[in-house]
Amino acid sequence: MQLHPGRHFSLIVLASLVLAGPMLAQQKTQMPPTTPAKTGKAGISGVIIDSLNSRYLVGAEVVVQGANVSRITDSLGKFRVDSLSPGTYQVGVFHPLLDTLGLSLATQPFHLGADSASYIVLAIPSATTIIKQACPPPGPRAQGTSAVIGHVTDPESLAPVAGADVSIAWTQIEVSKEIGFRKTPRVLRDSTDAQGAFKICSLPSDMQATLQARKGRSVTAEVPITLGRQETELFARTLLLSKADSGAKTGNASVSGKVVLEGAPSNSGTRVQLMGTDAIAMTNEKGEFTMRNLPSGSHVLLARHLGFGAETVPVDLSSREPKQVAIKLPKYVAMLDPVVVTARRQASLDKVGFTQRQRLGQGYYLGPDQLQSIHANYLTDILRRVPSLKIVSTPTGDVVTSSRGVSSFGSDPCVQYYLDDMPWMSATPGDINQFVNGNEVVAVEVYAGPGVPAQYTRGMQDCTTVVLWTKFKIRDK
Incomplete structure (x- = not known):
């Protein structure tokens, strides 16, 4: 098993190919086909395995070259082709996961005689095998032995996007007696090759991160990904990067x-x-x-x-x-132990940076203790306590306005929201109480003017920014 020269790697995995009789002894958990009746015809059956994810490869297209026949694997990764004439055949497999990994999965050409049946097992290699072939040996500064591998493709033409910058970002958490609690942002990058392929190696396992591709004025969303707890993990992802300016809010x-x-x-x-x-x-x-x-x-x-x-x-x-x-x-169920809740919420607020920003004092802050004393049923009950915000009652509900911050595109004061670290936009004026319950809010940050942290700045707007943290993000357990 060798990788082809260049950064776009292709892997051909040979199948287990035997006649029906010998296969019965080697593959006890998979019942091979019985030898066909004396019709002069032959048959091929088998199973496709996804070793990367420890499951069968469902919905894969299995193509039998030499017969112009294809089959789709079932829920157990199985396929079957009957009534083949004696001759030479080759079996290949097509699946989006293989496209993402840049792998080719096929047998060598083989001969089928009359009244014969062959059983084939094809498998996508394990994470360790793929990473060993695709990535250089980890150096002394490597974070781990895991990797993210994939392609960047145009969503309309499906053509590969060469020269795109692909980055993975995560936060490294360190806790020790020497340094206490430390949070360090980490980013690793790669550039796609002519086939649109990228690989980001030497990553730690057991982490949550975001994956993003950009080229010029085009950029994808920060796609959330998770690497499991095994020592070596592989995450495969194809990103669709449009040629259009990412500032465009509409399309087809x-x-x-x-x-x-x-x-x-x-x-x-x-x-x-x-x-x-x-x-x-x-x-x-x-x-x-x-x-x-x-x-x-x-x-x-x-x-x-x-x-x-x-x-x-x-x-x-x-x-x-x-x-x-x-x-x-999922239905949200709150814990009842106040001591445990307080300790774990504080640790979660430390993790998302609330405590650090509160120490800097560039905004107005309401923490868990203050909010608990308010007993707010509605979010606007909380925001009424913020000096720079005004609540205006309308027929459609309470509308939050600001006495500070003016959009560069208009003269009206503007208020923008981040809910659990993600931008939140109102569907209709006055609807904020319908989607954020005051009892769910754990902490609030409010910024105006130059005090707005960089991660909460949007475009050319100079708005009052409200950052809300809820129990769904700041976990009690």
Whole structure:
């Protein structure tokens, strides 16, 4: 097994190929086909295994060259082709995961005689095998032996995007007696080759990170990814990077789906937002939603419903075909032990940087102790206590305005929100109390003018910025 020269690697894995009789002894858990009746024809069957994810490769296209026949693997990764004439054949496998990894999975050509049956086992290599072939040996400053490998592709033409900058960002947490609690931002980068391939090696395992691609004025969303707890983990991802300016908020793509609320009698009323755009949808009684006229590329959907945990879902959009998604929001259940709650919430606030920014004193802050004494049922009950904010009652609900901060594109004071570190946009004026319950808020940060931290600055706007932290992000357990 050798990698081809160049950074775009291709791997051909040979199959286990034997006649029906010998295969029975070697593959006890997989029953091979019986020898066909005396018809003069032959057959091929087998199973495709995804060793990378420790499961069968479902929905893969298996092509038998020499017969112009293809099959789709079932839920157990199996396929079967009958009534083949005697001759020479080659079996190849096609699947999006293989495209992302840049791998070719195929047998060598083999001969089938009359009245014979062959059983094939093809497997995507393990994470350790792929990383060993794709990545250089880790150096002394390596964070670990894990990797993220993938491709960057144009969402409309599906052509590879060469020369794109791909970055993975995460926060390294260190706790010791010597340094106490320390949080260090980390970023590693790679540039795509002519085939759009990238590989970011020497990563730690057991971490949550974001993956992003950019080229010129085009940029994808920061796609959340997770590396597991094994010593060596491999995450594979294709990113769709549109040629269009990422400042464009509309396009010809669409997404529809269903949001299920755990344990709820109705699935209606969930707010779904395509992050980084103005696109917002509300689910109907069945939990269904549709969003149209969306920009193509790799994006992130944010689903929120009062009393349920928020979920972010990566979604790859293209005008070539509508996208379907399924989202489940877990019911939020608060812990009752006040001592444990206080300690764990404080640790979580330290982790997201709230405590550090509070020490700098560049804004107005409300912590857990202050909010607990307010006993607020509505978010606006909390925001009324912020000196720079005003609450105006309207027929559609309470609208929050600011006496500071003016948008460079208009003369009206503006207020922008970040909810659990993600931009939040109002669907209609006065709707903020419908999606953020005052009892869910753990901490509040409010900034105006030059005091707004860089990560909470949007474009050319100089708005009052409200950063809200809820129990869904600041966990009690």
